Amino acid sequence: MAAIPTNLRQIESLVEIVARLRGPDGCPWDKEQTHESLTQYAIEETHELVEVLEYPSGALKDQKMKEELGDVLFQVVLHAQLASERGAFTLEDVISSIAEKLLRRHPHVFGDTKVEDSAEVVRNWDEIKKAEKAATQTGAAPVSPYALNVPPLPALQRAYKIGKRTEKLAFDWEDAEGAMNKVEEEFAELREAIDEGTDEQVQAELGDVLFSLAQLSRHLDLEPEQILRRGNVKFETRFNKMVELAAADGVDWGSLSMDDKDKYWVKAKEILRGK
Structure with missing residues (x-):
């Protein structure tokens, strides 16, 4: 068994290990992987980390969190290695990109912008993000300021985000009671579809029920994915x-x-x- 490098904790050492795994004398499994084949592992490792983050505080949580963060980091380094092999970008480029983004989006820390509270920080972040997207849409059709533009996420979490977006666009129920009424309405339509409708209608109505439940969670200030x-x-x-x-x-x-x-x-x- 080869000796474990004494500088294993350093990013450079991790990059070298991953490159070796992908090299001619490396691991058959790692050498076979592509960005696409690794998709399921990115999802699994992220979800395993999320589960640990919700553990009660203590030594067990810290130990498990360290392990799961390492697994997520491995995914990042492995994707960067694949990209570097085809001349697209390197891990250094990934790190530089996120560092530059953090600098841009925190002008109240790294610039002269003044903020009163975290709510103003979030508003500034959204405005800066919007400006960045506009700047990268050269030659493309302009995106309406009223478009949802919700990123791809797990379905329940995305439903929540869609609701947060429509809330900002003043298309929402006034309170949780309105959302609850919608849930009951959708349940009635689902029951009708089960009794008299087609499979497609049942699927559509069940989707409406799940979506409305996500909106009820939002109005109760609860994250449906976490719940x-x-x-x-x-x-x-x-x-x-x-x-x-x-x-x-x-x-x-x-x-x-x-x-x-x-x-x-x-x-x-x-x-x-x-x-």
Whole structure:
């Protein structure tokens, strides 16, 4: 086994390691990868990091966060390595680009702009971002200031962002009650589609329900993506506890009736609530 470089913590060492993995005598798996084939790993590693970020504070969170940040960094360096191999850009270019962006978008820190609070910082950021986009659209058709221009994101998060954008454009419900009424309206239309409609109509109405739920979350000042992640964890924890209880009773899970499983579900719920 080769000795681990003493300067492994340095970015230069990481870049050299990734280049070696992609080299003639490198790793077959790494050598086969493309930007496209790595897409799923970028998503997975980012989601694993997000999950750790929501851990309770403590040594375990810090350790896991360090590991997951490293995995995300590896993805960044690997994509930069692929790009450098075809002469597109290098990791140095990536770092320079984000450094320049931070300098431009923080004139209240690196310039003479004065701000009163974080809300003004966000407004300035949006204005600077808008100006940057306009400057790069040379020869292209002008984009309407009322266009949504919401970036590609996971579907639930994008629905939330779309709502934030339409809110700024004064196309929104006045309060959470209005959003709640819309949710109920969409549920009624979904039920009608399930009872009498086609598969396509059911899909469309279910999409409307999910979108309206994201907007209700927004009006309640809650992030729907975060809420669903926590809901997933809650369900998984309760399900695993339910199976654990059945095993402790010497019961074969597969042989249980649905009624018996429901009883274990309720028991698991009560135990976890008592924690």
